[in-house]
Amino acid sequence: MSEAALATRGLNMRFGSLAVAQGIDISVPRGARYALIGPNGAGKTTLINMITGLLRPDSGTILLEGQDITALKTDARVKRGLARTFQINTLFPHLSALEAVTLAVSERRGEAGNWWRRLPDYSETVDEAYEILASMQLADVCLQPTHSLAYGQQRLLEIALALATKPRVLLLDEPAAGVPRNESSALFEAIARLPDDITVLFIEHDMDIVFRFASRIIVLVGGATLMEGTPAEISSDPKVREVYLGSSHTGGAHHV
Amino acid sequence: MGSQILGVLFDGFAYGMLLFLLSVGLSVTLGLMNFINLAHGAFAMIGGYATVTLMNWYGWPFLPSLPVAFVAAAIVSVVLERTLFRRLYKSDPLQQVLFTIGLVFVVSAAAAYLFTTAVQPVRVPDYLRGSVEALGVTFGIYRIFLIAVALVITAFLVAGLEYTRFGAMVRAAVDNQRMASGLGINVETVFAITFALGSGLAGLGGALSIEIVGLDPSFAFHYLVYMLIVVAVGGLGSIRGSFVAATLLGLADVAGKYYVPELGAFLIYVLMIGILFFVPLGLFGKRA
Amino acid sequence: MTTATESSATKPSASVDPRAFLKRQTRWSVFEVLFWLATLSPFFLFETYLSLASQIAITALFAVSLDLILGYAGIISLGHAVFFGVGAYTAGIVSKYGWGEPISGLFIAAAAAAIVGYLTSFIIVRVQHLALLMITLGLGFIAVEIANSADWLTGGADGLLGVETWPVLGIWDFDLWGKTAYGFALVVLFILFVVSRRLVHSPFGLSLRGIRENAVRMPAIGAPNPRRLQKVYVISAAIAGVAGALLTQTTEFASLEVLGFQRSADLAIILILGGTGRLYGAIIGAIIFMVARDQLADMNPQYWYFWIGLLLMAVVLFLPDGILGGLTRLVPARWRKP
Numbered sequence: 020m021s022e023a024a025l026a027t028r029g030l031n032m033r034f035g036s037l038a039v040a041q042g043i044d045i046s047v048p049r050g051a052r053y054a055l056i057g058p059n060g061a062g063k064t065t066l067i068n069m070i071t072g073l074l075r076p077d078s079g080t081i082l083l084e085g086q087d088i089t090a091l092k093t094d095a096r097v098k099r100g101l102a103r104t105f106q107i108n109t110l111f112p113h114l115s116a117l118e119a120v121t122l123a124v125s126e127r128r129g130e131a132g133n134w135w136r137r138l139p140d141y142s143e144t145v146d147e148a149y150e151i152l153a154s155m156q157l158a159d160v161c162l163q164p165t166h167s168l169a170y171g172q173q174r175l176l177e178i179a180l181a182l183a184t185k186p187r188v189l190l191l192d193e194p195a196a197g198v199p200r201n202e203s204s205a206l207f208e209a210i211a212r213l214p215d216d217i218t219v220l221f222i223e224h225d226m227d228i229v230f231r232f233a234s235r236i237i238v239l240v241g242g243a244t245l246m247e248g249t250p251a252e253i254s255s256d257p258k259v260r261e262v263y264l265g266s267s268h269t270g271g272a273h274h275v
Numbered sequence: 276m277g278s279q280i281l282g283v284l285f286d287g288f289a290y291g292m293l294l295f296l297l298s299v300g301l302s303v304t305l306g307l308m309n310f311i312n313l314a315h316g317a318f319a320m321i322g323g324y325a326t327v328t329l330m331n332w333y334g335w336p337f338l339p340s341l342p343v344a345f346v347a348a349a350i351v352s353v354v355l356e357r358t359l360f361r362r363l364y365k366s367d368p369l370q371q372v373l374f375t376i377g378l379v380f381v382v383s384a385a386a387a388y389l390f391t392t393a394v395q396p397v398r399v400p401d402y403l404r405g406s407v408e409a410l411g412v413t414f415g416i417y418r419i420f421l422i423a424v425a426l427v428i429t430a431f432l433v434a435g436l437e438y439t440r441f442g443a444m445v446r447a448a449v450d451n452q453r454m455a456s457g458l459g460i461n462v463e464t465v466f467a468i469t470f471a472l473g474s475g476l477a478g479l480g481g482a483l484s485i486e487i488v489g490l491d492p493s494f495a496f497h498y499l500v501y502m503l504i505v506v507a508v509g510g511l512g513s514i515r516g517s518f519v520a521a522t523l524l525g526l527a528d529v530a531g532k533y534y535v536p537e538l539g540a541f542l543i544y545v546l547m548i549g550i551l552f553f554v555p556l557g558l559f560g561k562r563a
Numbered sequence: 564m565t566t567a568t569e570s571s572a573t574k575p576s577a578s579v580d581p582r583a584f585l586k587r588q589t590r591w592s593v594f595e596v597l598f599w600l601a602t603l604s605p606f607f608l609f610e611t612y613l614s615l616a617s618q619i620a621i622t623a624l625f626a627v628s629l630d631l632i633l634g635y636a637g638i639i640s641l642g643h644a645v646f647f648g649v650g651a652y653t654a655g656i657v658s659k660y661g662w663g664e665p666i667s668g669l670f671i672a673a674a675a676a677a678i679v680g681y682l683t684s685f686i687i688v689r690v691q692h693l694a695l696l697m698i699t700l701g702l703g704f705i706a707v708e709i710a711n712s713a714d715w716l717t718g719g720a721d722g723l724l725g726v727e728t729w730p731v732l733g734i735w736d737f738d739l740w741g742k743t744a745y746g747f748a749l750v751v752l753f754i755l756f757v758v759s760r761r762l763v764h765s766p767f768g769l770s771l772r773g774i775r776e777n778a779v780r781m782p783a784i785g786a787p788n789p790r791r792l793q794k795v796y797v798i799s800a801a802i803a804g805v806a807g808a809l810l811t812q813t814t815e816f817a818s819l820e821v822l823g824f825q826r827s828a829d830l831a832i833i834l835i836l837g838g839t840g841r842l843y844g845a846i847i848g849a850i851i852f853m854v855a856r857d858q859l860a861d862m863n864p865q866y867w868y869f870w871i872g873l874l875l876m877a878v879v880l881f882l883p884d885g886i887l888g889g890l891t892r893l894v895p896a897r898w899r900k901p
Contacts (some may be wrong), residue, residue: 037660069784097785109783111776116767117581122773123784125766132794134767141766162584184785194626199625350738362880367785368692368705373835374879376828380872406868475607492865500700503674542709548686551698 022085024218025101027189030079032242039065040076047188049084052211053220054233056253057260062242063222064106067190071097071103072229074169083188098127102128102186104177106193112166116157116176119165120148123183140146146199148183155179155209171198174206189213191221200225207232230254238262278411283533284526289418292425293487296480297498298505299432299517300473306449306512306526307466310360311368313375315477316499322348322478323490324386327369328394328549339481348478361463363432365420386492387561391500395490417486423484428476432514477502503554504547510560519558588762598843602749606742613741621809622749624847626833628754628802633831634840635763637775638687641696641827642703643803645683646676648710648822650804655723656716658806659875663729665812669751669805675806677797684793698731699827703839706713706822722818727809737813743812751809755802759842762798771795775840832889836878847887 029044029133039062047053068074070081072093075099079088110272111119124144125131139145151159156174156220160168165176165265174194174204181189194210195203197247207228213219222231238245246253253259277507301315322344327364329335329343355378362370390547401418406413436488447455448462456462489499509516531542550558605616625647633637648673657671683702689700710717717723730736735743762768773781774788781788811817820826829852837848859867882889 055881073783092787093782094785094787097783103783105780105783109780111773111780113776114772117584117770119773122769122786123583125889126770126785131766133795134762134790134798136766137589137761137764138766138769139582139589142582144766145585147584149579158579161581162579166814169577180780180784244748305693309692311696354819359876359880366883368634368696369835369839370833370879370883372639372641372696372873373831376871377875377879380868380875384865384869386870392865502702503693503697507693511693537712538708540704544705546707548698548701548705550692552686553688555694557694 022049022243023047023082024051024081025070025220026083027066027070028080028082029113030066030076030081032065032069032074032076033182036233038152039242040069040079040113043079043204043239043242043244043245045237045244047220049092049187051216051220052231052234053219054236055220055239056224056226056229056236056240057245061239063239064192065242066239067103067192067220067222070190072266100185100187102181102184102188103190104192106196107213108173108177109168110173110176110180113164115142115162115164116152116168116172117145117148117161118185119176120151120161120179121145123180124148127184127207151179151182152176154212155182171206174198175209176205178210186217188218188220191219193222193224195223195225195228204228204231205231226254281410281484282412282414283530285412285414286418287526287529288522289415289421289525290487290529291522292422293480293484294501294525295518295521296428296483296503297477297515298502298521299478299510300470300505302509302517303445303449303512304369304466304470304473305506307445307452308364310364311371311375312360312524313372313380313499313500313503314355314382314495315474316497317379318348318352318474319481319484319498319502320382320386320492320495321351321483322475322483323494324390324395325391325478326482326485327397327490330397331395335404337397339459343481344482345479348481349475350472352474353467356467356470360539372419379499383492383495385503386495388436390492392492395485397485397490399486406524421487428479429514429518436514441465441468455524465530504543506557508547508550508557510557513557513559516557516559577717579583593708595843599753602753605745610740613745615747615853617741617745617813618810619849620745620752621813622830622833622853623846624748624752624755624809625803625806625848626830626849627842628799628806629830629834630842630845631759631762631771631802632639632795632799632841633834634842634844635708635768635775636771636792636898637778638792638796639695639819640687640880641824641831642699642701642706642827643799644822644824645703646680646800646803647807647826648706649676649800649834650807651655651678651821652667652717652723652807653708654725654808655811658727658815659723659725663727665728665731665747668728668812669808672804672808673801674804676807677801680797680800681793684796686745687796688789688792700824702822702826707819707824707838715819716783717819720819722816723811724785724816728812738879741813748809751805755805756842756846759802761818762795763842763878767791767794772840781784829875830835832875834885836886838887838889841887844885844887848885851886887900 026046027043030040032040042211043066053065057157059061065074068077069126072091080087081265082088083096083099085099088099121138121144122131124147125141126145130141149158149161152158155178157172157179160172169177178194192208196208198206203225209231210219233250235247235249236253238246245262246256246259277504285336295320301312304310304312306432325344326340327348329340330337363374371479398418403417444460447460448465451460501524503518505517509520527543527546531538535542605613609616629640629643631641653672653675654668657668686694686698688746711719727735731743731747770786770791773786774791778788807821810821833848833852833865834845836851837846838844858869879886
């Protein structure tokens with residue numbers, strides 16, 4: 020069996036008396052498309068925050084392609100190929116989309132510390148940024164300041180920024196959050212077109228989308244993994260049904 | 276020797292209580308709205324000048340002028356809050372800093388115009404003058420009075436915050452503003468009331484401080500620095516933090532001036548920077 | 564699944580040319596050329612104001628240094644005079660003890676300020692918001708106390724006497740009229756402005772704007788924020804040090820006032836008046852502030868601050884981008900830089 024692209028071992032974390040992670044063990048093989056689901060407050064975003072280094076777990080380890088990255092800072096993890104997007108747009112409002120992605124590319128290429136050469140002189144960097152934007156259907160609007168983009172375009176820019184770091188593992192925290200249903204599947208089509216060697220773990224509430232785009236699903240409840248399996252296994256599992264129907268009568272529940 | 280230390284500790288504690296009264300409102304309002312209000316010192320000064328005006332121009336006695344100092348500062352502050360400050364809650368900190376500093380300049384200049392730049396004389400009543408001796412230490416009666424007032428107010432604040440409905444709303448809003456408004460708390464109103472109360476306390480502190488440190492138009496700025504140290508070191512939005520930090524600052528300042536006068540204010544700033552380096556959010560702070 | 568990011572190299576469509584867009588932003592505009600030509604006017608039109616003009620140039624340089632950290636990187640400082648003061652005293656002390664060559668003096672002063680900047684940068688990048696304000700404020704007060712108590716070196720409250728500046732390049736002596744002073748200050752301002760402009764338009768400058776715009780996102784795209792902030796802080800400190808050194812060299816005197824809070828506060832006012840994050844705002848702010856103060860010099864300082872206070876409040880409420888930002892809005896969009 021090949022080494023997992025991303026794995027956690029026994030992640031624990033508490034906020035005061037609230038346990039937000041209890042012995043989380045996950046293992047995502049290279050190139051896989053995993054979905055992370057669970058009711059609100061299950062600790063999904065917290066898990067992503069721990070994996071990317073925004074939060075520090077109380078105990079446990081995080082492995083990226085077999086290497087222990089638990090002690091690394093967020094930016095060092097990104098340099099090793101672990102990127103993410105945010106559930107709530109976390110962009111640069113007054114930079115143009117082009118500048119934002121160029122920034123991310125130049126960080127990756129180790130050029131962002133250079134304070135003497137002008138930005139347009141880095142033509143490869145700029146061209147690469149433009150290509151990434153084009154691949155996300157943002158070419159036409161890439162000169163506009165981010166805050167003036169339509170909401171759905173900002174969601175795409177979230178992904179473009181993450182792609183600019185050339186990730187080997189990509190964590191998507193509800194990439195389609197707030198996007199109308201008919202647009203969200205187009206957004207996931209774009210994600211599905213990502214190169215096969217990128218490993219993807221995404222959080223999503225819409226079960227139709229989860230079943231369409233995930234090869235396997237991890238169910239998180241109360242900061243612990245309830246179960247993991249293929250879409251078919253998950254959809255027929257009584258425990259999962261109970262958690263979803265018991266906790267909420269709206270949202271994604273009735274799609275199960 | 277021992278009695279001398281005790282005397283310094285007493286004076287330092289009294290000074291710390293004064294700083295607490297001056298600062299606690301700023302801490303709570305900063306914790307509520309994240310609004311950096313450098314005009315807080317100006318509100319304290321308004322309280323001071325209200326007392327001076329009543330006593331020297333209208334012949335009021337000292338004690339009745341104190342509540343007026345409170346009310347004057349509270350009213351001026353809440354009017355400014357409703358008309359001007361509220362426009363800046365979403366602005367970046369520098370805009371808030373410069374706007375409120377601009378207000379300090381204006382208020383100080385107005386004070387200089389109305390009252391001249393001279394230090395204002397105030398005669399506290401005889402029963403608050405003089406001192407008592409115990410254990411070979413001289414305790415100034417005015418400082419005892421100051422400590423008593425501060426402790427009573429602290430008790431009221433803590434009780435009000437812990438046991439009243441309004442206090443619960445303030446705590447909720449400090450903890451998480453979005454959730455508080457989700458629960459139906461009118462955060463703006465809570466803030467306006469808290470702002471008035473906090474500024475009123477500063478006004479009271481300003482009136483009480485005349486006897487100890489004097490009052491002139493530079494007061495607003497000079498004591499602002501002390502207030503900000505208290506808030507930053509204590510942590511935003513924390514009454515307990517303000518109390519501890521004010522006490523520390525009062526003790527350090529008085530002891531520093533007494534034992535190592537050649538260092539001047541050096542000691543305080545080094546202490547502050549040291550504390551903030553290790554706990555950037557302050558001793559009792561939860562968030563920036 | 565097909566690969567989209569790399570292979571399908573989309574050709575720039577006719578309407579969008581990314582490189583040309585970025586190039587346009589870095590190009591010198593007509594306004595800029597005219598502006599710098601206008602800075603020569605004191606030599607011909609306002610000869611009696613040459614010494615004021617050199618004060619303005621020095622203050623403008625100081626304001627540009629603050630704009631780099633505040634306008635671009637978002638670090639608020641109420642103690643930037645520390646670096647101005649370190650530069651001023653360093654240049655003065657070097658000159659007093661026998662080396663009055665001005666150009667090397669600037670380099671020495673820049674190095675000294677950069678070292679102090681580097682040492683303090685470790686504290687600066689750890690804190691935000693109120694704590695940052697308080698730490699920069701505290702560092703300023705501490706610097707004054709140190710300079711005051713080290714009177715054997717700095718002259719303490721009496722100021723540093725005996726500074727003598729040699730002629731620039733051995734040719735231009737610092738005359739009574741301030742011709743050399745202004746010429747020297749202006750050349751240094753221009754050179755360091757070009758350097759700052761270059762920095763702002765570099766990838767490093769972009770990453771600073773990134774930190775200002777969203778400090779949370781930056782690490783998530785692989786940027787080490789603290790290191791970037793430390794770097795710009797040191798560069799800014801060095802430029803502030805040069806400004807301080809220029810003041811000492813042109814006035815042949817340095818006093819505690821070069822370090823004081825007043826100078827830091829005035830600087831913040833200048834920058835907000837002119838407008839942050841646009842470099843020229845720093846210069847425009849310096850011109851307006853210094854000329855106004857010169858014209859109103861007879862006014863009681865209390866009342867001077869009354870008007871400054873009112874002006875500050877008005878600018879924050881009605882011109883949040885500063886005077887230059889307000890002017891920019893009057894210019895047709897196609898002449899404007901995005």
